Amino acid sequence: MTVLFTQRFKFILLILFLSVQVNGQLKKEIPKANTFSSYNYIAINNCKMWVSNNGQGSNEPSGREGFLWPGGEQANKSLVYQDGLIWGGIADSQLVVGGNYYNSFLNAGKVLSNGERDDSSLAKYRVYKIRKDWEQLPESEEKEAFERDYYEWPVDDGAPWIDTDKDGKYTFGTDKPYFIGDEVLWYVANDIIDPSLSLMHSKPIGLEIQTTVFAFNKQNAFNDIIFKKYKIINKGKHQINDFYVGQWADVDLGYAADDFAGCDTSLSLAYVYNSKAYDNVFSESPPSIGYQLLNVSGSKNPMISFTPIITNYSEYSLPHTSLSFYSILQGKTPSVHDQRDPLNGKITKFALSGDPVFQTGWYEGKGWPKGPNGGDRHLVSSTGPFNMNPNDTIEVVLAIIVGNKQGNLTQYNYLLSVMDLKDKALTVKKMFEKNFDWLSSPPSPVMHYLPLNNAVKLWWENDAESYDETDPFIDSRYGSDTTYTFEGYRLWQYSDSSGTDSVLLATFDLKNNIRVIRDYKYYNGALTDVPVIVGTDAGLEREITITSDAFSNYLPLYNYSPYYFGVTAYAYNEYSSPEYLESPVKIIKVIPGQKRIDVTYPYTDNDAVAPLQVKGNSDSRIKFNVVDPTALTGDTYQVIFTSTNDTLKYSLYNKTKDDTLLVNQEDFTAEKSDKPVIDGFILTVEDIAKDSIAAENTKYRVKSILEIKGKDGVVLSQPIDIMNNLNSTNRWQVKAKGTYKRLNWQVNQNEEGLGYDDYELRFTGTSKYYYSGYARSFNPIIKNDNLASDLLPFEVWCIGRNPESTEDDYRLAVKIWDNDRFDSTRTKPDSMWTHLENNDWEEIFAYKSSFDPADPPQTCGNSKFTDHKFGCLAISGELPDPGTVIRIVTYKPLADGDVFEATLKTGNLNDKESAKTNIDKISVFPNPYFGGNDISNEAQNFIRFTSLPRNVTIRIYNIAGVFIRKLSKDDFASYLDWDLQNEDGKRVGSGMFVAHIEMPEIGNKIMKIAVIQEKKYLNSY
Incomplete structure (x- = not known):
């Protein structure tokens, strides 16, 4: 409609909607009910979407369209001109209607206990706006506004909140505003206004609407x-019978004069x-928009009727009386007639309930013979009827949904948008269904641990990551994901083995743009959408x-104190309800501490063992990253590479046990965290x-160019990289010339002749060669050329992937580019390899030939780009000395048949020599003992000797040398406890004690211990 009329004429048209006729004339103005509007x-x-505290929806403060899409804050394309909640019923034997229909017929503010409305100009009746992440926003006026509304959240006026401490009252700083979504608006309004200003001049009922x-x-x-959630409270004195509530919307879908309307009763x-x-x-991707009634108090079916308003179509024209308004809410036409399906003549309360996509039933266009053309459309979907006594409440929840989908055929995008709209509506509807408990949750991950000094290392197996269970309640007609799929892990610490108290330590989830998983939970009797997992x-x-304890304000872990941990796996499906399923937890007990002094390992828990390549020759970085030195087996492992359909994969094979541990892996990253x-x-x-x-650009395969032998063939102790660097004599270097500055010059022709072989220029003999003249491309290089009149002082060889083997070596034919491409005078070809004025020698090209390069024919014949192994190589400076060898080394990716091997050594669990040097690490905890410790309880107090070897005997004496107690162990534990009792089982008194620690084949240690008991006991020996 905004396209059909100017703003002035639109206002006049609104008057037509809302005015009563007087002598055939229409009133020109309608006074505003609420002059203290907050938007x-x-x-x-x-x-x-814009809203106002006077109830207006989807309308900007300036009066323009107020529901915009797409783009959020930057959205500027209209979908809705205005919408609002409307109602009608019988109060005190009189028809009353009200709500927001273009002009607002409500006041901001609540209804007071005396039945009067409060002052709508009070600042507390503004539209409040809160956002979950407001504290993370940069300092700005916007953040200040969020903060103000958060801390001034109008709980006393009905704004929803969470009773964190469950005491039934709002406590500032403890209880919090109720976030149903990531961003929330809230306001309260009422219908107590002068009847002359009300909708259709209807008298006020005394309704309060919390939105x-x-x-x-x-x-x-x-x-x-x-x-949107409307909470309608009858704070008036009258019972309201046959009360209907409706959602009205004037939809302007982009260009407003070409729209159709419809409804889907199932949704x-x-x-x-x-x-x-x-x-x-x-343009070619018009969206659709729908208003879906989700939940209505006391109503089994949220939507009981749908009536479109179609301008310039008499049967569905604009309502202009209370009766016509009420008629629409009852599912009739504005002309107070029953709606009839034009296809079968039957009475219906749901106009246009057919399917325009599949072209069934009554729908606009072909599905409505003699129906109107596309134009301006309004929607009225209603629910009811209700009988509302004073103080009764009705809650209405609805969703405003935008559908938009694009296909290959743009002429059907407008219908695909309808399909997308209905798919989203089905998803939204499922949010209100009950939680399903019939699906099995992901399996509980098996957790392992390694005690460390004041720390514990935890890791778990990956069996849960294959979880993929179908949710049969998801409609898959349009290809929606129907499965719960593994999404991540949650790591917990518990106060004890029963799992009574828990603290979430970390969440590890897939990197797939899924962070917040939400679910509906009941709070104060209301089903509430809350975040349940934040990844x-x-x-x-x-x-x-x-390294720290969540139950002691994250103080460091104590050695030899028990701690309890567990990990859960969860799966996710955005279309399911609930959106996630989580495994039960298996709690493990871990005691950190130092290892026994007689135990040594060849690796620490962070070492990496590099295997040897036993087959092939590749540039790779393969590591056996040690996680738990105590779990290493001493076995020999092989990493074996295979290739099928050009896809390289690897397997891990335990050679000692003849067991394949990993098969066909394709993860070639250094990341450890997601590997088993x-x-x-x-x-x-x-x-x-x-x-x-x-x-590298253009797949440059040259790793380095090395001088490996100098004058007279002397092998250099350290090869010198001569690519743009001087050689060992500082008299020459190698350059890559040409457009791409690459030796594999033919990549410009989508060829990769260089391959992964190495090449050598050997100044140990001479070569016949061909020369090629200048042209503005490389094409002459592959053409038929003549032999030069002289000889080159070097030979060119391909030496394969393995320089140590000569089995695959072969000699290459050579061509010289007989000019200087970068000399504007173009050096005159002389049919010889020439030292140019810029100190460079003419460029060298080498290729695989069908003839013997040692005895080439007079003409070379045409060659192929793939025959050429390298080119554009120029020696700059003097000629290399006889005997010099230049090697071109290429990158060598892993390949089919490569095998790497490593043996991971086990630890020495009886290393007495190490124990002798570490006796001083033996300690006792706590010392002194003050009537208790952090690792014992009242029923069983003890002190603990730690870092002990396997075989140990401890004799305890009092300070006078009187024997008290003998303790011994011969096991893998690193500690031994004294229960503070003597040999007769009686509790010792406070005092100083001496512990004599005897370790066979290692040595002895004497320690002093102070014991201060809670109560004094007579010593008894």
Whole structure:
């Protein structure tokens, strides 16, 4: 409609809607009911919607369209001109109607206990706006506004809140505003206004309407949805009978004069879509928009009728009396007639309930013979009837959903948007269904641990990551994901083995843009949407080292104190309800501390063992990353590479046990956190050659150019990189010339002749060669050329991937580019290899020939780009000395048949020599003992000797030398406890004691111990 009329004429048209006729004339003005309007908008996702505290919805303060999409804060394309809640019923035997229909017929503020309305100009009756992440916003006026509304949240006026301490009253600083979404608006209004200013001059009822607007910031269907929750309270003195509530909307879908309307009764959805493929605003991708009634108090079916308002179509024209208004809410036409399906003549309360996509039933266009053309459309979906006594409450929850989908055929996009709208509506509807408990949750991860000094290392197995269970309640007609799929892990610490108290330590989730998982929970009797899992979207991890205790304000872990941990796995489906399923937890007990002094390991828990390559020759970085030295087996392992269909994979094979541990792996990253721990280590494989090639422009495969032999063939102790660097005599170097400055010059022709072989220029003999003249391309290089009149002082050889083997070596034919391409005078070809004025020698090209390069024919014949192994190589400076060898080394990616091997050594569990040097690490805890310790309880007090070897005997004496107690052990534990009793089982008194620690074949140690008991006992020996 905004396209059909100017703003002035639109205002006049509104008067037509709302005025009563007087002598055939229409009133020109309607006074505003509320002159103290507060506006705010919600734009946390793809939608932007304005609301006012006087009840107006989807209308900007300036009076323009107020529901915009897409772009959130930056959205500027109209979908709705205005919408609002409307109602009608019988109060005191009189028909009353009200609500927000263009002009607002409400006042801001609540209804007081005496039945009067409060002062609407009070600042506390503004539109409040809160956002979950407001504290993370940069300092700004916007953040200050969020902070003000958060801390001034009007709980006393009805704004929803969470009773954190469960005491039934709002406690500032403890209880919090109730976040139904990521961003929430709230305001309260009432209908107590002068009847002359009310809708259709109807008398006020005494209704208070508390409105909550919320939306989610999620990268899925909910990014195009805004929710509204109306709480309607009858604070008047009269019972209201046959009370209907409706959602009205004047939809301007881009260009407003080409729209169609419809409804879907199964989804309680009323919607508007474009009547044709092209829209003047949205071009070839016009969206659709729908209003879905989700939940209505006391109503089994939220939407009981749908009536469109179609301008310039008499049967569905604009309502202009209370009766016509009420008639629409009852599911009749504005002309107070029953609606009839034009296809069968039957009475219906749901106009246009057919399917325009599949072209069934009554729908606009072909499905409505003699129906109107596309134009301006309004929606009225209603619910009821209700009988409202004073103080009764009705709650209405609805979703405003934008559908938009694009296909290959743009002429159908406007219908695809309807399909998308209904799919989203189905998803939204499921949010209100009960939680399903019939699906099995992911399996509980098996957790392992390694005690460390004041720390514990935890890791777990990856069996849960294959979890993928179908949710049969998801409609898959349009390809929606129907499975719960593994998403991540949550790591917990517990206060004890029973799991009574828990603290979430970390969440490790897949890196897939899924961060917040939400679910509906009951709070104060209301089903509430809350975040239940907040991930980091940083990728999976299965290993972590814990150094602090969550139950002691994150103080460091105490050695030899018990701690309790568990990990859960969870799966996710955005279309399911609930959105996630989580495994039960298996709690483990871990006691940190130093290892026994007679135990040594060849590796620490962070070492990496590099294997040897036993087959092939590749540039790689393969590591056996040690996680748990105590779990290493001493076995020999092989990493074996295979290739099928050009896809390289690797397997891990335990050669000692003839057991394949990993099969067909394709992860070539150094990342350890998402890989399994096997026999105490994590295997990582990097194809550094392939990565290096990919990192270079035009797939440059040359790793280095080395001088490996100098004058007279003397082998250099350290090869010298001579690519743009001087050689060992400082008299010459090698340059790569040509457009790409690459030796594999033919990549310009999409060829890669260089391959992964190495090459040598050997100044140990002479070569016949061919010369090629200048041209503006490399094509002459592959043409038929003549032999030069002289000889080159070197030979060119391909030496294969393995320089140590000569079995695959072969000699290459050579061509010289007989000119200087960068000399504007173009050096005159002389049919010889020439030293140019710029101190460079003419460029060398080498290729594989069908003839013997040692005895080439007079003419070479045409060659192929793939025959050429390298080119554009120039020696700059003097000629290399006879005997010099230059080697071109290429990157060599991992390949089929490569095998690497490593043996991971076990620890020495009886290293007496190490124990002798570490006797001083033996300690006792606590010392002094003050009536208790952090690792014991009242029923069993003790002190603990730590870092002990396997075989040990401890004799305890009092300070006078009297024998008290003998303790001994011969096991793998690193500690031994004294229960503070003597040999007779009686509790010792306070005093000083001496412990004599005897360790066979290691040595002895004497320690003093102070014991201060809570009560004094007589010593008894």
